[in-house]
Every structure is written in structure tokens, then in C-alpha cells.
Amino acid sequence: MYTRKVKIYAGFERFWHWTQAALIIFLALSGFEVHGAYTLFGYEKAVMWHDYAAWAFLVLIVFAIFWHITTGAWRQYIPTTHFIKAQLDYYLFGIFRNAPHPTKKTTLSKLNPLQRLTYFGLKILVIPVQVISGFLYLYYHQTEEVGLHFASLSGVAMLHTFGAFVLVAFIFMHIYLATTGTTWTSNIKAMITGWEEVELSMDEVREEVYPEVVKTSEMGYYFLDRDGYIRDVNAAWLRIYGYSSPEEVIGRHSSMTRKPEDAPALREMLERVLAGQKIESRIVDRVGRDGRPGRHLLTAHPVYISDKIVGMAGFIVDESKNIEKEAER
Amino acid sequence: MKKIFLISLLSLFWAGNLLAAREGQTILYKGKKELKAAHKPSTDHGKLKELQKSFNSPEEVTMACEGCHTERHREIMATNHWTWSRPAVIDGKEVDLGKKNIINNFCIALTSNEPRCTSCHIGYGWKDGNFDFTDKKKVDCLVCHDRTGTYKKFPTGAGYPVTKETLFMGKKKFFPPDYTKIAQNVGIPTRDNCGTCHFFGGGGNNVKHGDLEKALSKPSKDIDIHMAADGENMLCIDCHVTDKHNIKGKMYSVSSADTNHVYCESCHAAPVHANNVLEEHSERVACQTCHIPTYARANPTKMWWDWSKAGRFDKNGKGIIITNSKGEQDYNFMKGEFRWEKNVTPEYVWFNGTARHTLVTDTINPQKIVQLNRLKGSYADKHAKIWPVKVMRGKQIYDSEYKTLIIPKLFGKKESGAYWKNFDWNLAATRGMEAAGLPYSGHYGFVQTEMYWPLNHMVTSADKALTCTDCHSRNSRLAALTDFYLPGRDRSATLDMLGMILILLAIGGSITHGLIRLITKSK
Numbered sequence: 001m002y003t004r005k006v007k008i009y010a011g012f013e014r015f016w017h018w019t020q021a022a023l024i025i026f027l028a029l030s031g032f033e034v035h036g037a038y039t040l041f042g043y044e045k046a047v048m049w050h051d052y053a054a055w056a057f058l059v060l061i062v063f064a065i066f067w068h069i070t071t072g073a074w075r076q077y078i079p080t081t082h083f084i085k086a087q088l089d090y091y092l093f094g095i096f097r098n099a100p101h102p103t104k105k106t107t108l109s110k111l112n113p114l115q116r117l118t119y120f121g122l123k124i125l126v127i128p129v130q131v132i133s134g135f136l137y138l139y140y141h142q143t144e145e146v147g148l149h150f151a152s153l154s155g156v157a158m159l160h161t162f163g164a165f166v167l168v169a170f171i172f173m174h175i176y177l178a179t180t181g182t183t184w185t186s187n188i189k190a191m192i193t194g195w196e197e198v199e200l201s202m203d204e205v206r207e208e209v210y211p212e213v214v215k216t217s218e219m220g221y222y223f224l225d226r227d228g229y230i231r232d233v234n235a236a237w238l239r240i241y242g243y244s245s246p247e248e249v250i251g252r253h254s255s256m257t258r259k260p261e262d263a264p265a266l267r268e269m270l271e272r273v274l275a276g277q278k279i280e281s282r283i284v285d286r287v288g289r290d291g292r293p294g295r296h297l298l299t300a301h302p303v304y305i306s307d308k309i310v311g312m313a314g315f316i317v318d319e320s321k322n323i324e325k326e327a328e329r
Numbered sequence: 330m331k332k333i334f335l336i337s338l339l340s341l342f343w344a345g346n347l348l349a350a351r352e353g354q355t356i357l358y359k360g361k362k363e364l365k366a367a368h369k370p371s372t373d374h375g376k377l378k379e380l381q382k383s384f385n386s387p388e389e390v391t392m393a394c395e396g397c398h399t400e401r402h403r404e405i406m407a408t409n410h411w412t413w414s415r416p417a418v419i420d421g422k423e424v425d426l427g428k429k430n431i432i433n434n435f436c437i438a439l440t441s442n443e444p445r446c447t448s449c450h451i452g453y454g455w456k457d458g459n460f461d462f463t464d465k466k467k468v469d470c471l472v473c474h475d476r477t478g479t480y481k482k483f484p485t486g487a488g489y490p491v492t493k494e495t496l497f498m499g500k501k502k503f504f505p506p507d508y509t510k511i512a513q514n515v516g517i518p519t520r521d522n523c524g525t526c527h528f529f530g531g532g533g534n535n536v537k538h539g540d541l542e543k544a545l546s547k548p549s550k551d552i553d554i555h556m557a558a559d560g561e562n563m564l565c566i567d568c569h570v571t572d573k574h575n576i577k578g579k580m581y582s583v584s585s586a587d588t589n590h591v592y593c594e595s596c597h598a599a600p601v602h603a604n605n606v607l608e609e610h611s612e613r614v615a616c617q618t619c620h621i622p623t624y625a626r627a628n629p630t631k632m633w634w635d636w637s638k639a640g641r642f643d644k645n646g647k648g649i650i651i652t653n654s655k656g657e658q659d660y661n662f663m664k665g666e667f668r669w670e671k672n673v674t675p676e677y678v679w680f681n682g683t684a685r686h687t688l689v690t691d692t693i694n695p696q697k698i699v700q701l702n703r704l705k706g707s708y709a710d711k712h713a714k715i716w717p718v719k720v721m722r723g724k725q726i727y728d729s730e731y732k733t734l735i736i737p738k739l740f741g742k743k744e745s746g747a748y749w750k751n752f753d754w755n756l757a758a759t760r761g762m763e764a765a766g767l768p769y770s771g772h773y774g775f776v777q778t779e780m781y782w783p784l785n786h787m788v789t790s791a792d793k794a795l796t797c798t799d800c801h802s803r804n805s806r807l808a809a810l811t812d813f814y815l816p817g818r819d820r821s822a823t824l825d826m827l828g829m830i831l832i833l834l835a836i837g838g839s840i841t842h843g844l845i846r847l848i849t850k851s852k
Binding site for chain 2 (some may be wrong): 034035036042043044049051091094096097120128152153154157158161162164165166168169170172173175176177179180310
């Protein structure tokens with residue numbers, strides 16, 4: 001419903017993704033040559049480079065595991081059964097009717113349930129099986145020296161070959177499904193640049209909208225510190241009071257906004273709020289710029305930072321015009 | 330974040346480097362200079378008074394040699410070159426193998442054919458079963474130590490040279506040796522000395538081994554990298570190092586135990602390959618397998634000898650000899666049918682250094698091909714390596730009732746019953762088995778036999794060695810070795826098919842899905 005350009009893939013994540021992609025593709029190309037399927041690099045080079053790539057892949061995996069643990073990104077891959085059917089329905093039917101994605105992509109949840117399940121399977125099963133069978137294959141003779149005994153290489157080789165087929169099939173599916181984002185290319189661009197239009201959760205919408213609401217509201221906004229000094233006001237507040245710039249009021253004491261005889265009432269209100277009370281509404285007489293009088297409706301509530309009341313804030317609505325109208329009546 | 334990139338990149342680089350090439354191989358032998366010095370005789374035998382005389386017989390030369398080199402005959406008499414016997418324990422019982430006792434599928438056996446066979450014995454006069462192996466006069470020093478190239482033993486002379494000019498088979502002339510000149514020029518054995526016998530085993534050049542032949546007299550690097558006249562120019566004895574006349578090395582055609590070997594590793598110390606994976610191959614693959622890609626590269630070797638076809642004469646009663654366009658005999662009425670091959674791709678076997686032999690006393694199954702010698706080993710045998718072999722095949726006479734191989738009398742005078750004079754197999758079998766002291770039923774047949782000859786010579790330069798795909802491919806040289814999984818050669822057809830189906834489903838599914846998206850003009 002609401003989207004925002006977000007840095008969805010961190011630098012390392014993209015580096016990891018593309019390096020992994022390149023390594024898997026290279027491992028597949030060289031690996032199937034070793035398997036005898038075709039001639040590409042030349043057998044000796046294919047074997048040698050396959051082994052180098054295997055080691056590079058292992059190092060990458062170590063870094064990726066470290067990154068996933070330290071950033072907590074591993075949580076993205078916890079599989080869930082929620083919306084799996086919805087996601088399947090989407091790929092099978094919804095997508096052809098331009099139906100919306102059934103699950104929303106957010107920075108906290110980048111993967112849809114099917115992706116979670118697939119990638120979880122890859123990370124927990126396929127890749128470990130490939131890495132372990134691969135290194136057993138590579139160090140077949142040495143494994144015998146340390147006492148691991150295989151009747152033949154064939155079991156290890158078959159398992160490794162099977163894993164390779166699964167990974168190649170995955171890559172084709174993965175490349176295709178990468179086109180099913182918001183546009184044909186949006187997912188791919190995101191994995192290159194890191195940025196993507198991402199749907200916002202309502203909390204994220206709030207985070208985005210609330211500051212704007214306060215800034216642009218027609219209600220005046222104010223924030224006083226514990227000592228009653230003005231710390232922040234919005235444009236509407238300045239307009240209601242007749243000021244033209246925040247510099248004219250920020251840092252000054254709030255008593256300047258009242259007639260001297262009303263100042264104790266303001267101080268008493270501040271004390272009540274600092275004690276934790278809220279003022280639902282109150283009509284007060286103000287003193288605007290150059291002593292211009294006026295009347296407005298006011299709300300007030302304590303402002304908490306780290307559980308401590310640091311001041312008082314609230315909104316004001318000008319009542320002067322209403323009063324004038326009433327007087328005319 | 331940049332730091333992590335950097336560290337990752339560095340790590341990848343490091344991981345790659347870890348596997349980078351090792352140092353080149355270490356060759357223990359120190360090269361031409363050392364060899365050339367060793368090849369020079371330390372004594373000028375021409376200056377020795379004892380040799381400045383004329384000799385009436387080869388025995389006189391031997392006595393002259395032994396006059397200075399006393400007790401050397403004891404060393405000689407302890408060697409297989411003298412005894413032609415190799416006692417070994419086979420399947421628990423002690424048997425005596427060696428040239429004297431073994432059956433092969435060339436000229437079959439020594440017994441009863443001595444004067445012909447023993448032309449290659451380092452002695453004089455082994456013409457029958459009564460040769461005195463303790464007579465030091467009978468040691469032939471010259472066949473190994475002649476450096477003039479003029480000393481020749483006559484092919485049917487029981488080890489003796491001729492005493493007067495003689496024609497062999499009406500073709501080749503043999504001259505009496507100039508013993509004085511030869512004796513004054515003795516030295517260490519050259520390739521030609523060893524080759525006198527070892528190049529011509531089986532009755533002609535390269536007949537037996539396939540990797541030992543007259544081209545090794547002055548080979549090019551393409552024929553043999555070690556012996557190359559324009560290269561290291563190594564002699565046989567540089568590898569077949571000799572201690573008290575016992576020459577290291579032996580052949581599994583005549584012996585069975587894993588002893589007294591020459592190893593490539595004696596000079597080429599591990600690691601010999603820059604590539605770790607290649608180096609690892611040497612655990613299960615003999616050096617010879619890759620470094621002798623083909624044998625009989627200069628001249629053909631005999632691959633098939635069918636004795637059953639022997640004895641054909643044309644209508645004029647003349648023995649038939651068929652020579653092919655390349656000059657090889659395809660048929661000889663005395664010996665039967667031959668097949669020759671040049672540039673032969675070896676066959677490969679698992680070999681753990683021990684062999685089994687079919688002895689003349691063993692019962693055979695004539696329905697099957699009889700393996701006269703069998704190289705032992707398998708993938709499961711951790712001591713076995715893959716070896717290249719020449720497999721000599723043929724048909725030879727056997728006792729169809731007693732189910733044993735037969736030693737036929739081939740060579741001799743007509744009245745001796747020799748096959749080559751009478752062309753009567755029954756008579757030849759009777760006389761041969763009689764001489765061997767073995768029973769013969771009077772019924773013979775011909776059985777197909779095989780003999781395994783591990784290849785060791787004709788090593789090529791490294792760049793001509795086998796490459797990966799000679800074995801690691803669907804049309805592998807090792808197709809016959811099926812007891813292990815060989816990457817590139819082996820696969821599970823079912824698994825590969827399932828895998829391809831999986832990939833095709835992924836591709837097909839994606840294309841179909843994408844097309845529908847295009848057609849329905851959804852995003």
C-alpha cells in the first residue's frame with residue numbers, strides 16, 4: 001500500500017550473493033566437465049579450478065555465517081508455514097491477474113514464505129551436503145588415512161552430482177523468479193544496487209508520517225523543557241502567535257506568551273504535566289508578537305525520553321476568530 | 330563494510346594460494362657428467378699382458394678374466410642370468426620359476442630345446458639337462474662386457490659363438506670372434522650388450538617385450554627419454570644398478586615375487602608433479618601408466634601367436650611363409666600365425682607387485698583363456714597400482730586329456746622328434762614331456778593363452794605423457810578396470826537422467842510461466 005525506497009540489501013549481502021552466484025555457476029561448469037559431460041576448460045584446469053573455487057566458497061561461507069549471526073539476518077530464513085498457500089496461489093494464478101503479492105517485502109522480512117523454505121533448505125541441506133561431499137571427494141585419499149573408510153568413491157561422487165543437479169535447477173528457477181518482483185527487473189536491480197521500493201508496515205508508515213504530520217499540521221505544536229523554556233514549535237504555532245521564524249522564540253521562556261497575571265496558571269499547568277498529568281483541553285489567552293492578544297485551545301502532555309519526563313508538549317488551535325464571530329452575533 | 334569486503338577478498342585470494350603449485354621434482358641422479366664418468370672403464374685392458382695373446386676358445390678368455398677377477402664367477406653363478414631359475418612360494422608351496430621352468434606363449438619352454446634357447450645364456454654349452462652350473466670355465470664374460478660390438482653367440486649354439494664362418498637360416502652370417510681384440514676392449518655393459526638378448530627375446534626384434542628392442546640402441550627422445558642418444562644417453566645399468574653382478578630388476582613373465590626391483594622413485598624423488606592432484610595419482614597409478622603412453626613406437630611387436638596353424642606347406646612341399654607389406658611375417662609354417670602391432674596402446678591392470686603363474690604341472694580349464702601369468706591386485710588392494718601391460722595372446726599346445734600345458738620339443742635334429750623337422754605335434758609333445766619328466770596322454774589340442782608383460786621402458790618426455798581425459802572420459806583407457814569409481818568415466822545413468830529432467834523442468838517451467846505472464850500482460 002505504502003512503499004519507500006529502502007536499502008534492502010547491505011553491501012556485504014550483495015557481495016555475498018553475487019560471489020556465491022559466480023562460484024556456484026563456475027563450480028557447476030567445471031564440475032560437470034569433471035563429471036565428463038563436456039569439454040570446456042580442459043580436464044586438468046577444470047579439476048584444479050574446481051578445487052580452488054571450492055576453497056573460496058568455503059571461505060565465503062564462513063564469512064556469510066559470521067555476518068548472518070552478528071547482524072541477526074539469519075532470522076530471515078526461519079521457515080514459516082504462514083501464507084505458503086497464498087504465495088503458491090499467487091505464483092500459480094494471482095500473478096497473471098496482476099494481483100498484489102500476498103506477503104509484503106520489508107527490511108525485517110525480505111523473504112516470502114516460499115523463499116524462506118527454499119533458502120532454508122539450501123542453507124541447511126543442499127549446500128552443506130555439497131560442501132561436505134565435495135571435500136570428501138577432494139580429500140578422498142586423505143580421509144582414508146585418517147580412518148574414514150569408503151568402499152568406493154562412487155557414493156560420495158553420486159551424492160555430490162545429485163546436489164549439483166539440484167543447485168543448477170535452483171539457479172534456473174531463481175533467475176526466473178527474480179523477474180517476478182514489482183517489475184520484471186526490480187528484484188535484480190535491488191540485488192545490484194541494494195535499494196528497492198519496499199512496502200512499508202503500518203509501524204513504518206507511522207514512523208514516516210508522524211514527524212511530517214506535526215511539522216505540517218494546521219494545529220500549533222509546542223515543546224517546553226522542564227524549566228518552561230520553549231524548545232520547539234511548528235509553523236502553525238508561529239503563525240498563530242504572529243512570529244515569522246522559530247529563532248524569535250526558541251530558547252525563550254514560555255511566560256512571554258502570557259499576560260503577567262496568567263503566568264502562574266501556565267507554571268502551575270507545567271508542574272502538573274511534569275508530574276505526569278495530561279491536559280485534555282483548555283482555553284487560554286495568549287500574548288502574541290508585539291503584545292498582540294489572542295485566545296486558543298490548548299492540549300498538553302508530558303514528553304518522555306528514556307522513561308523520564310523531559311518536558312511538556314501539546315497542540316494549540318486558535319480560537320480568536322470564533323470569539324470574534326461570537327462577539328459579532 | 331569495506332573492511333569486510335577487503336578481508337573477504339584477501340581470504341579468497343589466500344585460499345587460492347594455499348593450493349598453488351609445489352616446487353618441481355627432485356632428481357637424485359646428478360646428470361650426464363656423473364654418468365659419463367661412470368661409463369668409462371678404469372683399466373685399459375689392452376695393456377694387460379694376460380690379454381696380449383691369442384685365444385683358441387671362449388673358455389680360455391673366461392679363464393684369463395678370472396685370472397685377475399678372481400671369485401667373480403661366484404657372483405655370476407648366484408645370479409638369475411646364470412641359473413635361469415627363480416624359486417618362489419606360490420599359494421603356499423615352493424616352486425621354481427625362472428626361464429628354465431616357465432611356460433610362455435612364444436617358444437613355449439626351454440626343456441628339450443636348450444641349444445636354441447640358451448644362445449642367450451651367459452654361459453657356454455647348456456645344450457641339455459646335464460649342464461654343469463658349477464663349472465667356472467663356462468661363464469661367458471664377453472656377452473655382457475664386449476665393447477667392440479663384434480662378439481656374437483650363434484642362435485643355435487647353446488651359448489657358443491661359431492668357430493668358423495656360419496650361415497643362420499640361410500640368411501645371416503656369423504663370424505668367429507676376434508677374442509684378443511674383444512678381451513682387450515672390455516668395459517661395462519652398454520645398451521647393446523644387454524640388447525643382444527633382451528631386444529631379441531622370442532626369436533626376433535621386439536617380439537617379446539614390446540618396450541625393449543633394437544631401436545633402444547640409439548633411441549631418439551621420442552622413443553625413450555632416458556636412453557635418448559641426443560639426451561641423457563643413459564645405459565641400462567644406470568637404472569638396473571648392479572651389485573656383485575646382481576643386476577636389479579626382474580620380469581613378471583618369469584618371476585612372481587615383489588623383490589629386487591628398479592623403481593622410478595629411486596631417482597625421481599617425490600613430489601614429482603607440480604600439481605597436487607597429479608601427485609596424488611602416484612598412490613594408485615604407476616608412473617609407467619601415464620609416462621609410457623604407447624609401446625613398440627619404433628618397430629612392431631608380436632601380439633598374437635597361434636601355434637595351431639603351424640605346419641602348412643605349399644603343393645611343392647615347401648613351407649609357407651607369408652610376409653605382409655610392412656615386412657612382418659603374418660605366417661610361418663614352423664611357428665604358425667602371427668599378428669604384429671606398432672605404436673600399441675597398452676592394456677591396464679591392477680598390480681601389487683606379485684604375480685601367479687600357470688605351471689606346466691597345473692591343471693587348466695581349456696574352455697577358458699589360460700593366463701600363463703597373472704598380475705595380482707585390485708582396487709581394494711591398497712598396495713596395487715594401475716600398470717600398463719603388453720598382453721601377449723595366442724594358442725598353444727596342451728594335453729587334452731590330462732588338462733595340462735605341454736612342453737613340445739621344437740628344436741633339434743630330425744631323429745630327436747623336433748617339431749621343426751617333423752611337423753608332428755604328437756611326437757614333439759611326447760619328446761618334450763619326456764625330457765621334462767612329465768606325463769603325456771597322447772592327446773593334444775590347442776588352448777588360448779595370455780601373458781602379461783608390465784611395461785617399463787620407452788618412457789616419453791613429460792609433454793607426451795597421458796593427459797587427464799585419456800582415462801577420465803567416457804572412452805577411457807581404463808575401461809576394463811571396473812572395480813572402482815573413476816571421475817569423468819563413470820556415472821550413474823539414472824542419476825544423470827533424473828538430474829537433467831530436474832533441470833529441464835526448471836527451465837521449462839520458467840519459460841512457460843514467463844510466457845503466460847507476457848501473454849496475459851501481467852507485470
